Amino acid sequence: LLQRHIALPPGAADRLKARSETAADVQALLLAEAEWARALYAGLSSGYVLQFTRNEGAGARESREDRVNSLLDHGNYIAYGLAAVALNGLGISYAFPLLHGKTRRGALVFDVADLIKDAYVMPLAFECGADPRIKDNTFRARLIETLQDAEALDLLFTFVKSMAEKPF
Numbered sequence: 001l002l003q004r005h006i007a008l009p010p011g012a013a014d015r016l017k018a019r020s021e022t023a024a025d026v027q028a029l030l031l032a033e034a035e036w037a038r039a040l041y042a043g044l045s046s047g048y049v050l051q052f053t054r055n056e057g058a059g060a061r062e063s064r065e066d067r068v069n070s071l072l073d074h075g076n077y078i079a080y081g082l083a084a085v086a087l088n089g090l091g092i093s094y095a096f097p098l099l100h101g102k103t104r105r106g107a108l109v110f111d112v113a114d115l116i117k118d119a120y121v122m123p124l125a126f127e128c129g130a131d132p133r134i135k136d137n138t139f140r141a142r143l144i145e146t147l148q149d150a151e152a153l154d155l156l157f158t159f160v161k162s163m164a165e166k167p168f
Helices: 012-020 026-047 063-088 108-129 136-150 152-165
Strands: none
Touching: 012 026, 026 108, 063 108, 063 136, 063 152, 108 136, 108 152, 136 152
């Protein structure tokens, strides 16, 4: 976000950290995550001068906001794929219910994908969606290249492995 000169609302990161550390249960943690996502959407919307509302799975493409939603869906599926590869490679079921397991099927794959969605998928979806000249296949290629350059799959493997080995 900083590389794209996108500002988050003041204190958003600090609030996420504080709420995550003091969450009494899964619901409180998911609420903190939702607040963080809203802050990211607000920062990106403002930075790209969009009147954005997240509308998952709508498939509409009439406006720049519709394009952003479509690219977010597309990018999220790429993130889910990387998360599934990391989990499968470690012999862990993608459906293991950790955080998202209480609210939807797939569970752990969504939790692991969240590790890269905010940093890579969201900013690039807004950047590409705000520019009508950028086609879906260009977004896909740029996202895959960005994830490869960031060694996102290695990050996922390393993080999940370290969490699985961590004593609780």
